[in-house]
Amino acid sequence: MLTEHLTDDDYYHALVERDAALDGLAFVCVTSTGIFCRFTCPARKPKRENCRFHTTIAECMEAGFRPCKRCRPLLRPGEGDPVIAPLLEALEADPARRFRQSDIAAMGFDPSTVRRAFKRRFGMSFLEMARQRRMGAAVQRLAGGGPVIEAQIDAGFESGSGFRSAVTQLFGAPPRHWKDMPLLKASFLDTPIGPMVAICCDHALHLLEFADRPALPAEIRALRRDNKTGIVTGRTAVTDRIEAELTGYFAGKPAAFTVPLSRHGTPFERQVWQALRAIPPGETRAYLMLATALDRPTAFRAVARANGANRLAIVIPCHRVIGSDGGLTGYGGGLWRKRWLLEHERRMTAGIPASTAEACP
Structure with missing residues (x-):
């Protein structure tokens, strides 16, 4: 295929040039707007860090993006x-x-x-x-009220349970032959920067993501597939534990997360995630620095992909990874949240009360 050997940088160059050769063969998903476009879209081009590229419309929509009204892909x-x-x-x-x-x-x-x-x-x-x-x-x-998501998940819907019902549909009803099997339990957790979805079994945390993350639907489907089980709404002792640890984190307590985590991902991804957990609060690393620390200095792109594949926001702190030039790079939960978390951790390590950190933009 024409797109088989193209990198994301190639895609972005084609986007800037409005290259018609890729029209219909690949699409750009813009994280700052939640839409996906053709490469020839007349709209102003997004920043590189806000772009995700997919080769099918199905992938774009499964990642939670909606079609652009200008180029109508x-x-x-x-x-x-x-x-x-x-x-x-x-x-x-x-x-x-x-x-x-x-x-x-x-x-x-x-x-x-x-x-x-x-x-x-x-x-x-x-x-x-x-x-x-x-x-x-x-x-x-x-997200209609502005860049900061309201903590109450029901706000702005025709019915109070509208959003919960929409997300619950993603979990699906388990097939009949799963009736006697352990199921993963999904629950909503409120935080100062928006609601999160936690999915746990009786022994480990499998997923922790912001509820408005565009990739959440695809992540939940992958989780069901990888575990060969169903997901229902509910809580376990692990849910209680991660909720308590998140509460402490947002209150400004620097204690490390000790909740048990599920073992998923490739060996290399797990190696990267372990390196992410070793970054102290209040500090950051660049992709190249992480790759070098793993004795894979040329694998910084693979490190970036592993960073993006993380399903455990905050607990595995992928928000602590920045560009080599010191600038913020993409973050599945939104760059405004990445900024907030880094500032919160800076204040946490400086001993500044969390109440002042909550005013961060």
């Missing part, structure tokens, strides 16, 4: 298809609608034909795409 591949274009128009007009098979039939289309056409074009069915749009709309409403 969904319509471009479907031009001339009498099945796809009208349904995409209907979805764009009402992205919060709960579409069903009967709605497709009522528009005069055969549901089986629509399913095959969307799978062929986008890698997901129309109903799957509609579900992804509803999830993206829920996150967008949560």
Whole structure:
């Protein structure tokens, strides 16, 4: 494939140049806006650290990004298809609608034909795409008050449980043959910089992420797949433990996290995550410094990928990694949170009360 050997730097250069050769073969996801675009989009180009690149629309939507309204990346591949274009128009007009098979039939289309056409074009069915749009709309409403997410997860929804229901759908109902198997338990934890989702078993913490992280849906699916089990809402003793340790952390107590962690990731990723945990609060490292410390000085890109694959925010402090020039690099929870956490830890180690740190932008 044309995109097989391209690096993210190659993609970004093509984006800046509006290279039409990659149109439809790859897409840019912009973390600062939550949208994804074609490479020829006329909008002002985002900063490099805010860009994520995927080669399919399915990957973009599964990562929680919604299509750009200017370049309309969904319509471009479907031009001339009498099945796809009208349904995409209907979805764009009402992205919060709960579409069903009967709605497709009522528009005069055969549901089986629509399913095959969307799978062929986008890698997901129309109903799957509609579900992804509803999830993206829920996150967008949560963030609608400005850059700082309100701690109360219910704010801004038609019903108080709207967002919880949207995220809960990601966990899925476990198949019947899992009925007697241990399930992972998911719970929402409030923090001064926004709600987090903690997923635990009876023995370890498997995932800790901010609830509005664009990649959260894909991470939850990967977690279900890797553990071959289901996820339901609930708590374990591990949930109580990580909640207590997070409370202490945000109160300005410098004690290390001792909650037991699940063993996931490749051997190299685990090596990088261990190096991240060795960075003291109040200090930072560059990707190259981490790679050198691991005796892999040329593997700084692999270190960056392992950093991005971390599913345990704050506990494995990937926010303490910055660019070689001292600038902030991308962070799944948002650069404003990265700034907040670094400033919070600077004040923590300086003995400044946490109440003043909570005023950080």
